[in-house]
Amino acid sequence: xxxxxxxxxxxxxxxxxxxxxxxxxxxxxxxxxxxxxxxxxxxxxxxxxxxxxxxxxxxxxxxxxxxxxxxxxxxxxxxxxxxxxxxxxxxxxxxxxxxxxxxxxxxxxxxxxxxxxxxxxxxxxxxxxxxxxxxxxxxxxxxxxxxxxxxxxxxxxxxxxxxxxxxxxxxxxxxxxxxxxxxxxxxxxxxxxxxxxxxxxxxxxxxx
Amino acid sequence: xxxxxxxxxxxxxxxxxxxxxxxxxxxxxxxxxxxxxxxxxxxxxxxxxxxxxxxxxxxxxxxxxxxxxxxxxxxxxxxxxxxxxxxxxxxxxxxxxxxxxxxxxxxxxxxxxxxxxxxxxxxxxxxxxxxxxxxxxxxxxxxxxxxxxxxxxxxxxxxxxxxx
Numbered sequence: 291x292x293x294x295x296x297x298x299x300x301x302x303x304x305x306x307x308x309x310x311x312x313x314x315x316x317x318x319x320x321x322x323x324x325x326x327x328x329x330x331x332x333x334x335x336x337x338x339x340x341x342x343x344x345x346x347x348x349x350x351x352x353x354x355x356x357x358x359x360x361x362x363x364x365x366x367x368x369x370x371x372x373x374x375x376x377x378x379x380x381x382x383x384x385x386x387x388x389x390x391x392x393x394x395x396x397x398x399x400x401x402x403x404x405x406x407x408x409x410x411x412x413x414x415x416x417x418x419x420x421x422x423x424x425x426x427x428x429x430x431x432x433x434x435x436x437x438x439x440x441x442x443x444x445x446x447x448x449x450x451x452x453x454x455x456x457x458x459x460x461x462x463x464x465x466x467x468x469x470x471x472x473x474x475x476x477x478x479x480x481x482x483x484x485x486x487x488x489x490x491x492x493x494x495x496x497x498x
Numbered sequence: 499x500x501x502x503x504x505x506x507x508x509x510x511x512x513x514x515x516x517x518x519x520x521x522x523x524x525x526x527x528x529x530x531x532x533x534x535x536x537x538x539x540x541x542x543x544x545x546x547x548x549x550x551x552x553x554x555x556x557x558x559x560x561x562x563x564x565x566x567x568x569x570x571x572x573x574x575x576x577x578x579x580x581x582x583x584x585x586x587x588x589x590x591x592x593x594x595x596x597x598x599x600x601x602x603x604x605x606x607x608x609x610x611x612x613x614x615x616x617x618x619x620x621x622x623x624x625x626x627x628x629x630x631x632x633x634x635x636x637x638x639x640x641x642x643x644x645x646x647x648x649x650x651x652x653x654x655x656x657x658x659x660x661x662x
Binding site for chain 2: 336338341342345346349350353354357358363366367370371374375378379437438439440454458463464465475476479480482483486487489490493
């Protein structure tokens with residue numbers, strides 16, 4: 291009898307603790323989003339400290355996003371710098387409550403531009419290689435440095451890889467992602483679904 | 499990072515997929531999150547962040563400078579345009595006032611002339627009435643002639659006046 295009562299008590303405690311943790315997390319999330327709103331409002335007025343805080347808050351996630359897609363630390367560094375400079379330039383046009391999607395949309399546009407430039411360079415290099423007719427393959431430094439996940443992401447379609455990486459690093463909901471990409475939510479979901487399936491397969495088949 | 503996503507994934511997936519498939523997608527999502535955590539991306543170097551902050555500082559200064567420059571230029575442009583418009587107005591008003599003044603002066607002169615002529619006519623009429631009253635018997639021939647002359651003169655003046 292006592293044992294049953296104790297067990298019930300324990301169960302109740304665990305549920306109550308879970309609920310409290312969830313409430314605490316929600317409160318923390320709300321307060322952090324409120325804090326970001328305040329910081330963005332200050333940054334819009336040109337507050338130097340606020341801009342610096344935004345760099346501190348978002349640099350890690352944005353760097354992760356850019357690194358996963360460029361597979362190169364130097365390029366990710368360069369794009370990150372470019373992105374924050376654009377943020378300073380255009381922060382006046384952004385509403386504090388939609389700052390995160392706005393920032394990640396800018397990152398996505400920057401990545402698209404980067405891809406276009408890269409494709410142009412690759413075409414040029416291919417053309418030069420054909421002219422020189424070199425059969426020796428230059429080992430790519432990136433391949434040695436990047437991790438298994440980044441290498442497999444590289445094998446996906448750039449658009450699919452971008453949605454998966456964006457979803458993880460931006461922490462945006464599917465609805466926000468769909469709005470950001472100007473696509474119906476169902477389309478985004480199916481792209482993610484197919485991408486994830488393929489990525490899992492690639493990870494499993496990988497020899498690493 | 500999954501917990502931070504502000505959405506009910508079950509509700510969302512059930513809107514688009516049958517239960518079994520929705521469950522599989524949910525698992526895939528969770529698995530991907532685990533993979534990302536297992537293979538974390540490298541952290542951005544503090545040196546890079548410091549450089550970015552420095553660049554932002556420089557950019558902001560440039561933005562502030564260009565804003566001040568644009569504001570100053572706009573104010574200067576407004577002042578210059580205002581001054582030009584003011585000068586144009588001042589130059590434009592003078593000929594108008596001159597014409598108006600001369601026109602008014604001419605009108606006043608004509609009015610004065612008319613008034614003088616009217617007065618003269620009235621005087622002559624008065625004199626004529628007085629002479630006719632003194633005429634009593636009408637025997638004086640010389641007087642009658644002069645009366646007629648004055649009468650003719652008045653008529654002539656009147657005619658001349660109305661002819662302009």
